[in-house]
Amino acid sequence: QVHLVESGGGSVQAGGSLRLSCEVSGVTYDRYCMGWFRQAPGKEREGVATTDRWVSTRYADDVKGRFTISRDFAKNTLYLQMNSLKPEDTAGYYCAAEPASSRCREFVYENMGQGTQVTVSA
16 A cells, blocks of 8 residues: 655745655555645645656646656655745645556546645745
């Protein structure tokens, strides 16, 4: 059973940066694609970034050029580097894992972590 633990959230001013981490256990990491989702108060959860076992990536339009997803196969860890943060990026951020398939690029994930809060002030 996949186990996902996020860290790295916090409060930052607009224009600042944060790096989220997600430690993955319980599965063969390189057989899974990985993603980040977020959910703001009163809004539906949305896909932010996804990466497959060959490190191909896809981003939501509103984070392209600002966020970078990456994975360390030696550490079984997923990262999300977030730069030029905006108040509208404020949300709970969730790490996600899915057995490698074409579903990943469509942000179809079933396994989610507990989340870490990111708050961006103006």
